[in-house]
Amino acid sequence: MPNARLLAILFAVFGAAYFTMVYGGGDLGTKFSYRDSVANTRHNLTQRQPGGGGPNGVIMDPYRNNYNEICVYCHTPHGANANVKAPLWNHTIKTTTYQTYNQLGTSTLTQTVSQPGPNSLTCLSCHDGQVAVDSVINMPGSGLYDPNQATSQSDAFLNTWPSASSVHGGLNPGQCLACHSAGAGFVGAGAPDFTVAFIGTDLRNDHPVGIxxxxxxxxxxxxDPNQKKVGIAFFDTNGNGRADNNEIRLYDTGQGYKVECASCHDPHGVPSAGPGSVFNPTFLRVSNAGSALCLTCHIK
Ligand code: HEC
Ligand code: HEC
Ligand code: HEC
Ligand code: HEC
Ligand code: HEC
Incomplete structure (x- = not known):
């Protein structure tokens, strides 16, 4: 059989599966399709895929409450966290002092760095590894609500969920990363290595936020962002006057316009080439091909 034909057959058999595992270049492999909705991304913490082909969730079930809803790990329609200027926020945010990029002491930094603002604290509430991913204020259903959850995680409260998990795991080495790290023995079983997603509370090695x-x-x-509004400035590439999800933005929550995690990332995913296409890798608002993301802000 000519090599080209063999390759074509091999691609037909394995190519599609291979694509969904490693679709995004430098992105972590995933079994999710990463198209159309946050439901098909890793930010769907129910870990179940419609139509099969994705993670079956069985291994995951003991490590986080499966609320059978996707948005609830981050948002709630009522009883949201009013301490933080973030949309209807439902996830526990501990009071934390982060080590910030300016403490690294680069001599070239010109701008002021403060503690991370609300549009970073939302992300860090899971990614700093201090709080379980399922630690929410208002669980689905009536009465499963505890306002103290806004700033502290109570496992006793989380255990009132009817099918509560035995462990409320966080993105840190002892918990989710006990399996999701190289050498844990589960990576071969389909558990991607999440080590890089554990950002921790030391932000000196991350692009500055709160800057x-x-x-x-x-x-x-x-x-110069071509739109500057109350609370938000953005690079309005399509000129419609709104901060669309594929436009880099800066947030002002009272200390001037700042770069925060959500300046560069949209946690719901953004199509790379119009509706139905695979999302930009790592939830980026714009593709970083040719460093386009960096060059939106920096003139270099
Ligand atoms: C006991 C080991 C174990 C622990 C602990 C564990 N996982 Fe997993 N996880 C797996 C395995 C194995 C898979 C792949 C098979 C499956 O999906 O059931 C997986 C799959 C996943 C996936 C889908 C990966 C993808 O993109 O295809 C996500 C997301 C995930 N886990 C998140 C978590 C989070 C969050 C925690 C902590 C709350 C956690 N896991 C704890 C073993 C584990
Ligand atoms: C992993 C966390 C996470 C999940 C899951 C999530 N969101 Fe969000 N959402 C955020 C964060 C963080 C923001 C604020 C960041 C920003 O400015 O875009 C936000 C902002 C929003 C906004 C206001 C700004 C905008 O982009 O329109 C809406 C509406 C929204 N989310 C709806 C939803 C819905 C509906 C779901 C479920 C289908 C969902 N979100 C799931 C984290 C999440
Ligand atoms: C409710 C918990 C939670 C919140 C809130 C959250 N994340 Fe995540 N995030 C996760 C989990 C769990 C994963 C899966 C681990 C992984 O894939 O690395 C993840 C994965 C990611 C990834 C890796 C995706 C990939 O394809 O490689 C990025 C990037 C990310 N999150 C960014 C953010 C940003 C930015 C925010 C805030 C706007 C945010 N997350 C808010 C839980 C959360
Ligand atoms: C200035 C833009 C920018 C800001 C601000 C930013 N990120 Fe990212 N982030 C990126 C880019 C670009 C990548 C892709 C890096 C790569 O492909 O290696 C990325 C990757 C990630 C990943 C995937 C792991 C990795 O390193 O590839 C996670 C998780 C993540 N970011 C979370 C966050 C969180 C949480 C914050 C806020 C504390 C944040 N990011 C702030 C640009 C940014
Ligand atoms: C949303 C706007 C924005 C985006 C997008 C952005 N940056 Fe930045 N970046 C800044 C700001 C503002 C500073 C602070 C610069 C200063 O203080 O002089 C900064 C600081 C830095 C620094 C540290 C400078 C120092 O003197 O220590 C580096 C390096 C850097 N960015 C590289 C990047 C790269 C690489 C990317 C793309 C992955 C990127 N930036 C994306 C706004 C952005």
Whole structure:
């Protein structure tokens, strides 16, 4: 059989599966399709895929409450966390002092760094590894609500969920990463290595967040966002006057416009090439091919 034909057959048999495992270049492999909805991404913490072909959830069930709803791990329609300026926020946010990028002491930093703002604290509430991914204020259903959950995780409360898991795991080495790390023995069984998603509370090795974006832009280092509104400035690439999910934005929650996690990432996923296409890797608002994401802000 000619090699080309053999390759074509091999691709037909294995290619599609291979694509869904490693679709995004530098992205972590995944069994989710990463299209259309947050439901098909890793931010669907119910871990069940319609139509099969994805994670079956059986291994996962003992490690986090399966609320059978997707948004609830992050949002609630009522009883939301009013301490944080984030949309109807439902996940526990502990009071934490983070080590910030300026403490690294690079001599070239020109802007002011503060503690992470609300649009970083939301992400860090899972990604700093201090709180279980299923630690919410308002579980689905009536009465399963505890306002103290806004700032602290109570396993006793989380255990009132009718089919509560035995462990409420967080993104840290002893918990979710006990399986989701190289060498744990589960990576071969389909559990991706999540080590890189465990950001921790030391942000000195991360792109600065809580850092001021110099608006009005002076000097020759930064591009000027063409929309500056109360609370948000953004690079309005389609000119519709709204901060669309595929536009890089800066948040002002009272200390001037800042770069935060959600400046670059949309936790719901953003199509790479129009509706129905695979999302940009790692929940980026715009593809970073050719460093387009970086060059939106930086003139380099
Ligand atoms: C006992 C080992 C174990 C623990 C602990 C564990 N997982 Fe998993 N996880 C797996 C395995 C094995 C798979 C792949 C098979 C499956 O999906 O059931 C998986 C799959 C996943 C997936 C889907 C990966 C993808 O993109 O295809 C996510 C997301 C996930 N786990 C998140 C978590 C989170 C969050 C925690 C902590 C709350 C956690 N896991 C704890 C073993 C584990
Ligand atoms: C993993 C956490 C997470 C999940 C799951 C999630 N969201 Fe969000 N959502 C966020 C964060 C963080 C923000 C604020 C960031 C921003 O400015 O886009 C947000 C913002 C929003 C907003 C307001 C801003 C916008 O983009 O329109 C809406 C509406 C929203 N989410 C709806 C939903 C719905 C509906 C679901 C479930 C289908 C969902 N979200 C699932 C984290 C999440
Ligand atoms: C409710 C908990 C939770 C919140 C809130 C949350 N995440 Fe996640 N995130 C997870 C889990 C669990 C994973 C799966 C671990 C992994 O794939 O690395 C994940 C994965 C990711 C990944 C890796 C995706 C990939 O394809 O490689 C990125 C990037 C990410 N999150 C960014 C964010 C950002 C930015 C925010 C805030 C806007 C956020 N997350 C909020 C739980 C959360
Ligand atoms: C200035 C833009 C920017 C900001 C701000 C930012 N990220 Fe990212 N993030 C990226 C890019 C670009 C990648 C993809 C890196 C790669 O492919 O290796 C990424 C990757 C990730 C990943 C996947 C793991 C990895 O390193 O590939 C996670 C998880 C993540 N970011 C979470 C966060 C969280 C949480 C915050 C806030 C504390 C944040 N990011 C702030 C640009 C940003
Ligand atoms: C949303 C706007 C924005 C995006 C997107 C962005 N940056 Fe930044 N970045 C900033 C700001 C503001 C600073 C602070 C610069 C200063 O203080 O002089 C900064 C700081 C930095 C620094 C540290 C500078 C120092 O002196 O220590 C580096 C390096 C950097 N960014 C690289 C990148 C890369 C690489 C990307 C793409 C992955 C990126 N940035 C994306 C706004 C952004």
């Amino acid at each position: 001021t974006y110099p608006i009005p832009v002076t000097g020759k280092d930064f591009n």
